[in-house]
Amino acid sequence: MSSESPIRLEFCACSDVGRVRKRNEDSLAVDEGRGWAVLADGMGGYRGGDVASRMAVEVTLQCLERELVAPDDNEAERVAAVLEVAVREANAEIRAAAARDSALSGMGSTLVVAAFLADRVLTAHVGDSRMYRLRGGVLEQLTRDHTMLQQLVDAGILAPEEVAHSQFRGLLTRGLGVSPVVLPESGSHSAFPRDVFLLCSDGLTDMLDDVAIAAVLEPVESGVTRLEEAADRLVALANERGGRDNISVILVRMAA
Template sequence: MKYAFSACTDQGRVRSNNEDAVSIDHQAQVVVLADGMGGYNAGEVASHMATELIRTQMARWLAQAAQPLQSQQVRQALESCVEHANLAIFQAAQNHAQYSGMGTTVVASVLWDNQLMLAHVGDSRCYRLRAGQLLQITRDHSWLQEQIDAGLITPEQAAQSGQRNLVTRALGVEEDVLVESNGFTVEAHDLFLLCSDGLSEMVHDTNLSSILNTEATLEEKTQQLVDAANAHGGRDNISVVLIYADGPLPTRKRSLVSRLLGSA
């Protein structure tokens, strides 16, 4: 499968700085998005540490791993990279007073063998648009999601809550972190959206779907998503990555001579 990527991160209309970060390795097909938190500039430090460490370590592992690889190996490697980033952020927070209390959410992906491997912590999300239908394929690690899962509130009530930014997991907060990972089969023309909550809290899923279903280019859709979040208030930093599965890579046709030799 061949893929196209588009990314944008924006400060929004309220925050004084941007604590989101995005990092992409186009060759290794590794994408990482993070939403930092805590202290003056510390959230920015945490999110950049997460995106850079996970991207570089995962790309290096893919380049050096013995072939052929099994999907479970790739998924476990991605989990390990997220765990290593968590420890690095935690130790930096312990060793530098100005970084005390910093943390970050993260959603990391690897496109491998017609599969999307995802690992995430917190409420940064991944959606899939397939045949015009938008589906959130990550589950928020948040207080509200726990209330929904327990049947205490409805998703509609959660959408109106003032507690939407309370996450129950984040990188760097504790020495160990519980990473959630999943694998998804990719079909031709699938469109994946990775985003921070600066988009998902500002723009309803129906509006996200409307934008993603237009005939605009990938770059135009990326900007339209950011613009929509700002139009609805832009109360947080906004980060967006779009990944489009353009279809199977062409197979090299065997020449007449090679076919003849192969049948001899």
């Protein structure tokens, strides 16, 4: 899907089951008119992962739609506060659903949500689904993974080049549905004309490094490649390199 919003944004979203998993436990949605993007990855190995990710996206959007209705609600501080509320509501709803149905016990999800304003993007996330920004050919990760692996890197116990082969890959330190209280991490980032933003599940980033991702996105920044072509290319590359997990991608471009 692709269109242009009042704040001159172009969107594209796609998801693929990959080459190993039998079902897709990722969920994603965009609201082009409001400038919102949401992506969730049901926790692998847990029953109900697809239910949890779907609930995460639905509850988040419902909260934004309910809380951001007045003109003043577009102020950055207000939007940032609502994003955090949405994450907490999603956590509560997932836990409540798991408590009602024993078949869903232990289900959980990551979540990354972005709200685009005129000159910046506000984010909230939990887990290891990521958001990137490509500007001037330079790809920057805007979110920080909530994983055991990231903690080891931050502490200097593990070198960045050892990450790809670590046994700690995929072990989350924060996630929706895990505990009664969830601590979302918030961010505020500048958004310039031609910037390209990527929200994705780890099914993409476990298969492709930043160099490979940037190479696909650079033609989008210059306007040579359409968002849909780049999204399809990212998914295809991840599958070519193993496709070990579901692959979900949301691309957003600030129009010139």
